């Protein structure tokens with residue numbers, strides 16, 4: 001079953017671009033990454049899904065229900081961590097969390113204590129006295145306290161130190177093992193690579209690619225680095241599937257995706273001093289997709 005199904009979702013802010021014709025789905029039990037640079041449209045997509053803003057056109061369903069028509073019902077089963085959290089500073093953490101829990105018709109007190117312990121959050125402190133990172137932890141507990149079926153995280157790790165990031169990721173993996181579906185937006189590729197099964201890449205309001213992380217990493221591209229006996233012309237490796245070409249004296253480096261025999265044939269025309277064939281990291285592949293669309 002698809003927990004999230006997005007069909008041709010478009011949101012414009014007056015004349016300004018928000019998102020345009022976004023379509024993808026998130027399956028039950030997946031950790032799905034949503035990556036793109038600042039301003040690409042990640043938050044706009046997420047806010048539209050949560051009916052915090054309304055689509056200009058297109059539609060989406062969560063748990064098979066239209067996100068606009070069934071917003072209040074759907075929200076009970078979603079845990080949402082916005083990219084920025086704002087609170088009434090005067091409240092104590094425990095009172096704020098108690099207030100948040102009152103929206104759900106279940107007793108969340110045990111879970112609040114558990115989560116606060118995992119995230120090393122002092123429930124007795126006033127919000128006012130918390131650092132930015134500790135405020136983020138309040139947001140995390142707030143998002144998870146009702147054991148939601150779907151967790152939507154918008155740039156969740158900003159402000160958390162590396163140890164807390166790790167604890168948070170472990171916590172999410174634990175939730176995921178219990179069957180919780182997770183949509184995770186980020187511009188930090190390494191964390192998407194670490195956490196997610198599949199990923200949608202968004203650029204300038206449009207989806208560039210939806211792919212399994214494993215496919216992105218392993219099957220599609222290889223980085224070729226070669227040292228040649230004599231300098232070669234820049235256009236020598238102008239073949240379909242060759243990108244990110246860099247030539248410096250006797251050193252050539254490029255990404256290749258396609259029939260490996262074709263590139264090997266081309267390589268055999270060059271007198272090689274050395275050759276390395278490596279798996280590129282996600283960062284390189286990601287840049288590659290961006291370049292392709294220019």
Ligand SMILES: Nc1ncnc2c1ncn2[C@@H]1O[C@H](COP(=O)(O)OP(=O)(O)OP(=O)(O)O)[C@@H](O)[C@H]1O
Pocket residue numbers: 013016017018019036037038039040041042043044045083187
């Ligand atoms: N309230 C708004 N009014 C006008 N334009 C907006 C508004 N919110 C977002 N935009 C525009 O919509 C586009 C997408 O922004 P969005 O915040 O969704 O991107 P993002 O991928 O979440 O980026 P970031 O990582 O910086 O949060 C941007 O061009 C942005 O300037």
